[in-house]
Amino acid sequence: MRALVRLWELILERFHLKEFLEHPVPRYSNLNPLYWLGDVAAMSFFILAITGFALALLYTPGLSLTKTPPDPLLGHLGNEVYDATQSYSSVYKITYLTPLGFILRQIHLWSAYMMIFATLTHFFAKFILGSYKRRGGGALWLLGVFLGFLTINQAVLGYILPLHLDGILAIQIGLNLFRYFDYFGIPVGQLVLSVLGSLFVTDQVIKMIYVLHILVVPAIILVLLGLKINGILYGGVSPPPIKDEELRRRAMEEKEPFYPHRFALTVGQLLLQLSVILLLAAMTPLPLLEPWVPGQQVPAGVRPPWPVMWYYTYVKMIDPFISVGLPIFLVLFALVVPLLDRRGGVSIEERWIWVAIAIVYIAIIGYGTVLGFLVDIPKEITPLTRISVPPDYAVPYIGTPQAVGP
């Protein structure tokens, strides 16, 4: 045991880890749950990377049709087989025909949901704490908004990969979002379609989505996350939301070393997080959903998962011009918040207007999500034609499904 302790100390000394591990961390940030949510999101990302690596070894993207049995979690009991794409059938094999593959996929899915939930709550927590007001906080806020945007993107891309009906709905709604810019004469939709080479899913499109999901977007997230962690390490965490300056100064001066204090807490948090993910996998496993066959229209009744349910609800409820642009507006507004909220301190009573705006933010997303699950809004789903035809100056514009390029 003594030899192990000596070895550990030697490693700490020779790799200069002591300086890092013993860096002081304010005690209030260890005790206040509002300061843990970013950790949860970051940990989820690493869990996703590890499980994603294993899944990527087993998954094969492709549109060629194969016969696949039905999803047992959807309550099918017969022995009939369905036509499904290669992508769907490879996910089927991972989930139902590979030992421990079911657990692997469930961890990946639940971690993704946990990452999105943690990202959203982290965003609101920092909004309420006004963490962008400290020196360097604005840059970290900006990185955070980009990371949140990429997280949602990554979730949607991953959702498309099994090529179930819900995934096809996701790609159609995603393309619609890009087409929104065509309204203003910016041919973003056209550009995206040119890059993809098609307005419907082909082998090339699914490969591109696969590469974006497993390589491009995670690499960008990793770099931005590294910058963010670096900024927190050297710039410190957000000040506590206390009005009294003396009390705030005292809270900021009361520090603990990262190791072993915060380290023990972070390890505990990671283990607890994994425990919750596995419990969710055991208690409420997520089905693979119905397969999609190329050319098939998404039938009414197919709904997106909870992270984007609010957006789907608004698209079906209100004028597309407002609803489709809503997420774009929310992201743009989040980007300029540090420029608008500059005066006053960081306590809640000093900046109650911004706390109210944060609550409106939560309310918009929360209301749409809850309503989406409670009410089946009867507007017909026509994702590719939902936005009315853009003005003539937004040309060239593809209105009907046809392949672009060779």
Next chain:
Amino acid sequence: MMLAVEVQGLSATALAYVAAAVAVIGAISVYGLLQVDRRWASYTALLFEAVLVALFAYTVNIIYALYSAPGFGSTIKDIELGVEYQRVAAGMLSAMLFLAALVSIGYYMELQKRGEGHE
């Protein structure tokens, strides 16, 4: 030809009940002991972890035997059986991680009580 896949061992439901009982008793014991002595809480957690690891190994063994059985996957019932065992295995892993998390967070709480800081 369809082959009936059968499991020779405890059923998934029985394993789930055994694992849940071990996990609940373990969690209560570790949490209770953390209030008294962290060292004893750690030893107790280790003991329950060992029991859960044995149960997990037993379940994984069944899963591998099931998935490598000739004809596995020819009926939806086989797949459902596989999913049941995998769900139980996930629950066991969850319990193991929960006990470890309790000890880790308990250690932080003890450090807090000791009041070791940078001052």
